[in-house]
Amino acid sequence: xxxxxxxxxxxxxxxxxxxxxxxxxxxxxxxxxxxxxxxxxxxxxxxxxxxxxxxxxxxxxxxxxxxxxxxxxxxxxxxxxxxxxxxxxxxxxxxxxxxxxxxxxxxxxxxxxxxxxxxxxxxxxxxxxxxxxxxxxxxxxxxxxxxxxxxxxxxxxxxxxxxxxxxxxxxxxxxxxxxxxxxxxxxxxxxxxxxxxxxxxxxxxxxxxxxxxxxxxxxxxxxxxxx
Ligand code: SAH
Ligand code: MG
Numbered sequence: 001x002x003x004x005x006x007x008x009x010x011x012x013x014x015x016x017x018x019x020x021x022x023x024x025x026x027x028x029x030x031x032x033x034x035x036x037x038x039x040x041x042x043x044x045x046x047x048x049x050x051x052x053x054x055x056x057x058x059x060x061x062x063x064x065x066x067x068x069x070x071x072x073x074x075x076x077x078x079x080x081x082x083x084x085x086x087x088x089x090x091x092x093x094x095x096x097x098x099x100x101x102x103x104x105x106x107x108x109x110x111x112x113x114x115x116x117x118x119x120x121x122x123x124x125x126x127x128x129x130x131x132x133x134x135x136x137x138x139x140x141x142x143x144x145x146x147x148x149x150x151x152x153x154x155x156x157x158x159x160x161x162x163x164x165x166x167x168x169x170x171x172x173x174x175x176x177x178x179x180x181x182x183x184x185x186x187x188x189x190x191x192x193x194x195x196x197x198x199x200x201x202x203x204x205x206x207x208x209x210x211x212x213x214x215x216x217x218x219x220x221x222x223x224x225x226x227x
Contacts, residue, residue, distance in 0.1 A: 010216045012216060023054075027053060027054055027057065030053040030054070030056070030057060031053050033053065033056070033083065033084075033087075034079075034080055034083040034084075034111065034115065036111060036114050036115075037078050037079055037080045037083060037111040037115075038050075038080060040078055040107055040110075040111065041077070041078050041080065044078075044107075046077060046078065049077055050077050050078065050080040050081060051080065051081045051084065051147075051173060051218050052217075052218050054217060054218075055081075055173070055217045055218035055221060056080070056081060056083070056084030057084065058215065058217050058221060059081055059084045059085050059088070059145065059171065060084045060085065060087045060088035061088065062088070062143065062169050062171055062223065063084075063085045063086075063087070063088025063089050063143060064088035064089075065169070066142050066143045066167075066168065066169045067090070067142065068088075068089055068093055068141075068142035068143040068169075069089075069090070069092065069093045069094070069142055070093065070094060070096075070138060070140075070141045070142055070143075071085060071089060071093070071094070071095045071096070071141060071142060071143040071144070071145070072095070072096045072097070072098070072132075072135060072141055072143070072144050072145070073085060073095060073096070073097040073098065073144075073145045073147065074098050074128045074132070074144070074145070074146050074147060074148045074156050075098070075099070075128070075146070075147035075148035075149075075173075076097040076098060076099035076104060076105070076108045076123055077099070077104055077108070078104060078107045078108050078111055079097065079107070079108035079109075079111045079112055079121070079123070080111075081145065081147060081173070082095060082097045082108070082112070082117075082121050082123075083111070083112075083115060083117065085143075085145060086117050086120045086121055089120060091120075093120060094120060094121075094122060095120060095121045095122070096122050096124055096131070096135055097121060097122070097123055097124065098124050098126075098128040098131045098132070098148075099123060099124070099125060100125070100126060100127050100128065102125065105123055105125040108123045109123050128148055128152070128156070129152075129155070132156070132159050132163075135163070136159070136162070136163055139162075139163040139164075140163060140164060140165035140168065141160075141163050141164050141165070141168060142164070142165060142168050142169070143164075143168060143169045143170075143171070144156075144159075144160040144163070144164060144168070144169070144170045144171070145170075145171045145172070145173070146160070146170070146171065146172040146173070147172065147173040147174065149192075150174065150177060150192035150195050150196050150199075151191055151192055151195045152195070153172060153175075153195055153196060153199040154195055154198040154199045154202060156172075157170065157172070157199055157202050157203060158202065160226070161202070161208040161209070161226065164226040165226065166226055166227065167225060167226060168225070168226040169223065169224075169225060169226075170203075170209065170222075170223070170224045170225075170226065171221060171222065171223050172199070172203075172221070172222040172223075173218060173219065173220070173221055174218070174219045174220060175196060175199070175200075175214060175219070175220035175221070175222045176219050176220030177192055177193060177196055177219075177220075178219065180192070180193055181193060181196050181220070199222075200222075203222060203224050206227075207227065208226070208227055209224035209225060209226060209227060210224070210225050210227050211223075211224060211225045212224040
């Protein structure tokens with residue numbers, strides 16, 4: 001492997017503006033999925049905090065591949081990523097999505113109801129640490145999507161290691177820390193950078209998870225399979 005290849009593990013040079021525009025046109029109909037949720041986020045100025053439509057599609061893919069019956073999402077916001085995960089989940093399955101902010105919980109519940117997804121999605125209000133304690137009684141889970149505060153990501157990943165079935169999928173969003181991970185100055189707090197290092201140490205140690213990877217989707221999407 002040449003030094004250049006080592007540095008450019010994502011080969012992002014191939015994502016030219018033309019390629020991005022072309023693929024963007026192919027997935028343009030996705031922008032209309034859960035449009036009432038994106039509209040509510042835009043109105044309240046929080047659209048930038050949720051996954052992109054393409055990242056949502058990747059979440060849907062993982063959900064489908066994992067044949068998940070029981071899934072958990074940490075960090076609901078308005079429920080946009082939950083909508084994508086639910087699209088990949090079969091009938092009779094359930095996604096528990098955890099949110100501490102009461103205003104977000106209300107918005108998410110409204111969005112879920114408007115989509116008639118209450119039969120698949122349960123929004124749980126309160127600190128995720130508390131809800132995860134409750135949910136551990138329902139273990140094992142098939143899929144866990146971590147998308148809350150970076151400082152808490154290592155604890156959530158440990159929960160996933162303890163509560164996913166062997167072969168279960170863990171995903172985590174925002175792992176590039178807006179460019180700060182690995183020493184770039186993206187403005188993320190030092191604590192967040194340290195926490196994400198711990199997170200990656202657990203994900204890549206080969207002990208609790210296998211096939212660990214990071215996709216350059218959205219703000220960095222990490223994935224692993226419970227060993
Ligand atoms: N997954 C969402 C975006 C989540 S943004 C999407 O893509 O649509 C992160 C969310 O995590 C915020 O709404 C924030 O309130 C919530 N959050 C942060 N820390 C939390 C905690 N300790 N417990 C529960 N929710 C938390
Ligand atoms: Mg995000």
